[in-house]
Amino acid sequence: MAEKIGFIGLGIMGKPMAKNLINAGYDVTVYDIFPEPIEEMVGAGATAGNSSADVASKTDIVITMVQDGPQARQAILGEGGVIDGASEGDLVVDMSSIAPGVSQELGSGLAGKNINFLDAPVSGGEPFAISGDLAIMVGGGAADFERAKPLFDVVGKSAVLCGAHGAGNVTKLANQIVVGANIHGLAEALVLATAAGVNPQTVFEAIQGGLAGSNVMNAKAPMMVSRNFEPGFRIELHYKDINNAMETARALNVPLQVTANLQQVLTSLVVGGDGRNDHAGILRYVEQLAGVEVKEL
Numbered sequence: 385m386a387e388k389i390g391f392i393g394l395g396i397m398g399k400p401m402a403k404n405l406i407n408a409g410y411d412v413t414v415y416d417i418f419p420e421p422i423e424e425m426v427g428a429g430a431t432a433g434n435s436s437a438d439v440a441s442k443t444d445i446v447i448t449m450v451q452d453g454p455q456a457r458q459a460i461l462g463e464g465g466v467i468d469g470a471s472e473g474d475l476v477v478d479m480s481s482i483a484p485g486v487s488q489e490l491g492s493g494l495a496g497k498n499i500n501f502l503d504a505p506v507s508g509g510e511p512f513a514i515s516g517d518l519a520i521m522v523g524g525g526a527a528d529f530e531r532a533k534p535l536f537d538v539v540g541k542s543a544v545l546c547g548a549h550g551a552g553n554v555t556k557l558a559n560q561i562v563v564g565a566n567i568h569g570l571a572e573a574l575v576l577a578t579a580a581g582v583n584p585q586t587v588f589e590a591i592q593g594g595l596a597g598s599n600v601m602n603a604k605a606p607m608m609v610s611r612n613f614e615p616g617f618r619i620e621l622h623y624k625d626i627n628n629a630m631e632t633a634r635a636l637n638v639p640l641q642v643t644a645n646l647q648q649v650l651t652s653l654v655v656g657g658d659g660r661n662d663h664a665g666i667l668r669y670v671e672q673l674a675g676v677e678v679k680e681l
């Protein structure tokens with residue numbers, strides 16, 4: 385019989401991922417600290433849980449998809465958390481993007497009760513969460529990875545075991561550095577084009593098939609040109625990831641110059657009130673420096 389699935393954290397990413405599991409035939413019990421997404425998911429075929437512990441007591445594999453380390457710690461190890469309801473041999477898969485050190489802490493906390501753990505953050509954003517095409521980077525044991533693989537195959541198009549607990553989130557930090565630096569570079573490119581009187585949409589179309597082209601460019605250039613900053617992936621979440629990257633780098637004495645600069649850009653945007661915009665809104669920081677607004681010419 386297929387394993388019963390718990391899903392905790394029903395935000396931009398969690399809802400479509402849980403829906404895909406339901407549509408694939410899994411029995412899914414859900415929980416969020418807010419009632420609205422639970423009601424929506426019950427409408428989509430889920431069973432409502434009334435706490436993380438309650439979800440864990442009724443399921444075999446519990447997925448968590450919350451904002452950051454403090455929320456993951458609360459949902460998994462906190463009072464009324466997964467650890468209070470899970471049984472020996474259950475598997476917890478934290479798919480949130482959090483600091484690698486916190487993933488290791490969650491793994492050890494659960495191991496004390498013989499509960500298994502994987503950190504399995506994702507890349508691809510809301511569109512790939514909806515289409516079931518996420519890229520999943522995993523930290524933990526091989527047997528746990530094989531056990532979770534059928535679920536990863538539903539919510540994602542690739543899942544790679546990167547190493548022990550925390551390795552999934554190290555890989556995610558690497559991903560966020562590359563994505564953030566690309567968006568910042570793309571923003572500068574489109575501001576320069578606009579200032580020079582060349583249509584930024586045309587620049588995008590001309591370069592997307594060359595070496596500069598990327599998934600980031602295909603997703604974010606149209607948003608920048610149409611000035612659509614609806615998330616998607618919020619600046620405040622990217623800020624969280626880059627802060628986690630800098631904290632990890634500091635602990636390892638690794639200098640990261642591009643990442644350090646990106647941290648300053650994101651700090652400025654968050655302090656300026658743009659934190660809830662999509663990270664395509666990094667454009668607004670570059671525009672303010674240049675006094676140029678990107679638009680179709």
Ligand code: NAD
Binds near residue numbers: 436506
């Ligand atoms: P979100 O803020 O939309 O959703 C998080 C949900 O978790 C919220 O509904 C919140 O109420 C719930 N939650 C928080 N603490 C909880 C707790 N203790 N118990 C139960 N529910 C709790 O965030 P999101 O955009 O879905 O992102 C989730 C994670 O995925 C983040 O770590 C983010 O960095 C990562 N991520 C997001 C994207 C994206 O494009 N949005 C892409 C890749 C990775």
